[in-house]
Amino acid sequence: MTASPSTDAKSRRPRTWPALLLIALAVIAVIAVIWRVDTAPRTDDAYAYADTIGVSPEVSGKIVTLAVRDNQAVKQGDLLFQIDPRPYQYALQRALASLAQLDAQIPLTQRTVNAQGFGAAAARAAAVRAQAAAKQAGDTLARMEPLLAKGYVSADELERARTAQRAAQAELDAAQKQASEAQAAVSGVDALVAQREVLRAEIATARLNLEYATVRAPFDGRVVELRTSVGQYVSAQKPVFTLIDTRHWYVIANFRENELGHIRPGTRATVYLMSNTGIRFSGEVDSIGFGVDPQDGGSTANGLPNIQRSINWVHVAQRFPVKIRVDHPDPQLFRIGTSAVAVLQPERDSHAARDGAPS
The missing domain is CATH 1.10.287.620 (Helix Hairpins)
Known part of the structure; x- marks a missing residue:
């Protein structure tokens, strides 16, 4: 028994619906990605940050007691070092x-x-x-x-x-x-x-001056860049080491300028560190940068942050630093300069605003 000509024609006809389905799925995926980028800006151009101070004595003299070591965590009021008090x-x-x-x-x-x-x-x-x-x-x-x-x-x-x-x-x-x-x-x-x-x-x-001879921690922090020892003569107003303020940790995330329209102080955020990508931290936008060095590359101009925005011959959107305050940072994970990823949720702000609006 032989197949009819109509059956052979149907079998040879190309099936176009799978290709159309793939195209439709691709379009949906692109729309979803664009919507997600617009509603939840994300960047991996970010790093952990905390405020620091240079610990400087108010008086000059030789260090007779050095109570800390490099990278040690200290509490507010802890003894850091003492200068010879006899003079x-x-x-x-x-x-x-x-x-x-x-x-x-x-x-x-x-x-x-x-x-x-x-x-x-x-x-x-x-x-x-x-x-x-x-x-x-x-x-x-x-x-x-x-x-x-x-x-x-x-x-x-x-x-x-x-x-x-x-x-x-x-x-x-x-x-x-x-x-x-x-x-x-x-x-x-x-x-x-x-x-x-x-x-x-x-x-x-x-x-x-006698009280100044004893230097104590002004806040909870961590000692870094300690390169001295007992017997070293230190001068007033000259930093002996750096103290990181570990009471507040931030993530500085550089977002493209076309993403800043939905970002404002108070915008909720989720961040994680590249040193441990399995732990997520919540936070909120503390402030948004209002100035960057307009020159590509080079040193910082007029105290403004310098952010590269050209990739070979391709000119990309300028990026501005967004300072995100982390709610409950892990003191063992957060280090200044650690690479991070930040994802913002502007829609949570709009929902909170609608929920808090008077009826």
């Missing part, structure tokens, strides 16, 4: 001794001032007495002068009255000069009291 102890003792000496000198000086005041008062009283005597001698002379012509007084008596008046005036002048000198000699303790305040300030500074 600052001696400075404090000298300032305290100077204050004690001044406190003993002030009462003695006050007694001298009191004596000077009493002397000035006595000189003023003597000047008053001399003024009264001079006035009396002048009045006597004024009464006797008209009596000479009438013969009631002799010329000798009048001359004695004039002599007494001149003597009384001379004594008055001398007494007034002594009173002025005595008053000018009266000093005070104001200068010593002011000097006491200066010494009190020196004591406070000496105590502060």
